[in-house]
Amino acid sequence: MSQRAPAIVIVGSGFAGLGMAIQLKRNGFHDFVVLEKSEALGGTWHDNTYPGCACDVPSHMYSYSFELNPGWTRMFAPQPEIRAYMERTADKYGVREHIRFNSHLDEMAYDDEAKRWNVTLTDGTVLTPRAVVSGVGALHLPSYPKLPGMEKFQGKAFHSAEWDHSYDLTGKRVAVVGTGASAIQFVPKVAKQASELVLFQRTPPWIQPKPDRKIAAPLRTFLEKVPGAARAFRHGIYWSLEARAVGFTIDPRLSVPMEKLARWQINRQISDPELRAKVTPDYTIGCKRVLLSNDYYPALARPNVELETDGIAEVRENSVVTTDGKEYEVDCIIYGTGFKVTDAFAELRIIGRDGLKIQEAWADGIEAYRGTTIPGFPNFFMLLGPNTGLGHNSVVFMIEVQIQHVLSCLRLMQEKGATAIEPKPHALRRFNDRMHRRLRRSVWSEGGCESWYLDSTGVNRTLWPGHTFEFWAGSRKAKPEDYELHR
Numbered sequence: 221m222s223q224r225a226p227a228i229v230i231v232g233s234g235f236a237g238l239g240m241a242i243q244l245k246r247n248g249f250h251d252f253v254v255l256e257k258s259e260a261l262g263g264t265w266h267d268n269t270y271p272g273c274a275c276d277v278p279s280h281m282y283s284y285s286f287e288l289n290p291g292w293t294r295m296f297a298p299q300p301e302i303r304a305y306m307e308r309t310a311d312k313y314g315v316r317e318h319i320r321f322n323s324h325l326d327e328m329a330y331d332d333e334a335k336r337w338n339v340t341l342t343d344g345t346v347l348t349p350r351a352v353v354s355g356v357g358a359l360h361l362p363s364y365p366k367l368p369g370m371e372k373f374q375g376k377a378f379h380s381a382e383w384d385h386s387y388d389l390t391g392k393r394v395a396v397v398g399t400g401a402s403a404i405q406f407v408p409k410v411a412k413q414a415s416e417l418v419l420f421q422r423t424p425p426w427i428q429p430k431p432d433r434k435i436a437a438p439l440r441t442f443l444e445k446v447p448g449a450a451r452a453f454r455h456g457i458y459w460s461l462e463a464r465a466v467g468f469t470i471d472p473r474l475s476v477p478m479e480k481l482a483r484w485q486i487n488r489q490i491s492d493p494e495l496r497a498k499v500t501p502d503y504t505i506g507c508k509r510v511l512l513s514n515d516y517y518p519a520l521a522r523p524n525v526e527l528e529t530d531g532i533a534e535v536r537e538n539s540v541v542t543t544d545g546k547e548y549e550v551d552c553i554i555y556g557t558g559f560k561v562t563d564a565f566a567e568l569r570i571i572g573r574d575g576l577k578i579q580e581a582w583a584d585g586i587e588a589y590r591g592t593t594i595p596g597f598p599n600f601f602m603l604l605g606p607n608t609g610l611g612h613n614s615v616v617f618m619i620e621v622q623i624q625h626v627l628s629c630l631r632l633m634q635e636k637g638a639t640a641i642e643p644k645p646h647a648l649r650r651f652n653d654r655m656h657r658r659l660r661r662s663v664w665s666e667g668g669c670e671s672w673y674l675d676s677t678g679v680n681r682t683l684w685p686g687h688t689f690e691f692w693a694g695s696r697k698a699k700p701e702d703y704e705l706h707r
Contacts, residue, residue, distance in 0.1 A: 228252035229339050229349040233319055234263020236603035236619045237355030238306060239284060241315040243623050246286075249630065253347065254315070255323040255339075261310055263357065265302045270383040270402060271409035273299035276430075276512045280450070281457045281614040284309065290443035290450040296432040296512075328352055329571040330598060335639045335706070337599070350639070351599035353626060354568075361560040361567070365397060368534040370553075375538060377553040380406060387552065389413040395540050395550040397532070399425055403556030404511050408519035410554070417525045418548045420532055420540070423669065424498065426482045426505045430512035464612040465687050468506045472663045479505040489517035498529050503669035509611060558672055572597035573642075586681050587652050589643035589702065590695040592622050593629070598640035598706060601626045607655060608691075609673075609682045611664070618684065621692045628698040633705065640706035647702035658685040 228249065230237045233256040241254050260266050275282045279292035282302070287309050293301060310316045324342040331338055331348075339347040362379040364370075370377070378384045380402040394414040396407055399421045411417050443450040467475030482505060490496045499517065501508075520527050530542040541547045560567075570578040576596045588594050591608035592601055603626075608618045633641050659665055659680045664673050673682040684691055 224253075224345075225336070225348045226251050226253045227349060228351045228353065229337070229347050230254045230353045230355055231325055232256065232263055232355035232357065233261035233310075234265065234355060234357060235284075235306070235616050236357055236622075237263070237353070238310055238315065239616075239619055240353050240355055240603060240623050240626065241318055242284075242286075242309070242313040243627060245313060245315060247627055252318055253349075254319040255325060255341070255347075256319055256321050257324050259321050261316075261319060261321075262303050262306050263355075264381075265299055265306065268381050268383075268402070269299060269385070270380045270406045272405035273402075274405060274432075275299075275302060276401060277461070277614045278457045280454045281461065282616055284616065285454075285620055287312070288450045288454060291440055292435060293440075294432060294434055296430065325569075327569040327571070328600075330573055330600075332573060335598075351601070351630070353601045353603065354605075355603045357604040362555075363558050363560045364555055365532075365557050367397075367532050370535040372537055373535050373553060375551045375553065377555070379555045379557070381559070389552065391415045392551040393549060394418075395420065395548060395553045396556055397553065398556035398558065399423075400556055400558045401509060401511055402558070404513045404516040406554070406556065408513075408515040411519040411522050411525050415524060416550075418528055418540070418550070419520070419525065420528050421498070422529075422531070423503075423508070424501045425508060425511045426479070426501050427485065427511045427513050427516060428478065428482050429485050430514050432512075432514070458613070458617075461613040462687055462689070468611055468663045469658065469661075469686050472504050472506065472666070475505050475663070478510070482510075486517065490521055492521065495520060495527060498527050501669075504663055504666075506611060506663040507669040508671045508673075570597070570600070572600065585675060585677065585679055587648065589648040589651055590622070590625055591618075591684075592625050592695070593641075593643045593703075595643050595645045595648055598642045600642075601629070606681050607659075607684055609684065610688065611673075611683055613688050617688050618691060621688075621696050624696040625698055628696070629703070632698055632700060632703065636705050636707070638705040638707050641703050642706075644702055644704050647699075655685060656680075659683075 230240050230252060233254050237254055238261060244252055258266055274296050278295050279297040283289050283305065289305055326340045326342045329338045336348045336350055337352050339349060339352060362381045376387050389410055390413045392414050393416045394410055396403060396419045407419060443453060486496055486500055519525060528542060530544045533541050533543045539547050539549045568578055573596050581594060581596055586606045588602055588605040591605040594600065603619055603622045609615060610618060629641050662685050664680050664683060673680050675681045
């Protein structure tokens, strides 16, 4: 069992972990290690390679504010282009040398006596840093439905986040389970290959037109060469996206134009009244994630595609059977059923001060001060922690705010000569109570639907209930009065 004592350990090399590593170096912190479970960096943009995989936030906003990319080829960049951006950025800021690939985390436990964390990997290696930054996010554990008999299926089956590119879908009879953000991207591609495709829908999503287009070379040159142009373009996108938060967090009636646009798209792209009825949601727009697509509805209208809204009763050796007894013979099942979001946090093996397990700290629900720090867990920071997700803008913005919060905590420790820092319980309680009062008035709690935003008790543990500039104003810098410093 080998040991090493870097000052800081970062877990994950997606946008969160990579951004944290870069900002540590830029601010004079060079003694850190990034643990990445995969063989390459990128996080969810490394894992997800399904056909049609792309961002649903405009590219110029879905990037670091300190590393603008005027060379995006599309308004909504595809997965390979996002991965390439992250690779270039890692090399430019010299953080690749800090990344340890194929490093699978087993447990993190705080040593009260040594005032260090014991970060144990599955190969037995133990790192003993002063501080830990979790950048794993919530979209990394694929969620499979619990369908009777699914283990008996004799054909090919895989999750969209674990796409099997060696399997040729051409001419195959394919079943797709789920109609979430990933499914609406890969279904149009699969529909062109499969001889038959049956899509099992539990709840239809609201889908708006995707304003995607190629960015012409002259515009890319303009954004690159003209001082301030790329920054101004980004600001314009930011404020246009930020306007959507009003309907989600203040008054759902303000989202009526969004719903009218979504209904217009249904009527324009689907002529069959029965199919129109199946894809039209009966809940307030924004209650579930609003999706963007131009080719999903036309794919459903193809003669080789059937949308099935009856539930799945069981999976047999070579077929899927619905609750009304209809049996579909299939060669392949693709699960587009998203990720374990709230469960991803609850399954972490983290032990804090005095042997406190993270599950015990979260017995009443997952929560963190500013979505970043937790009482009882000194020098432990979470990026993309509870209630830092967004339904209207770029989560990279939230990540950067949290990174600034972490840096301010580290500086505060240096200034005060402290060995550890953690939020005071009353600070967390005040922050959390105020936030959840707002959430109870939001569309996600009153919109009439269930979503992965909510935990098993119906409480939203995922999204931020306001504008992102509000989060920036209150979270970018740690308030000394809200933190306990240990010397």
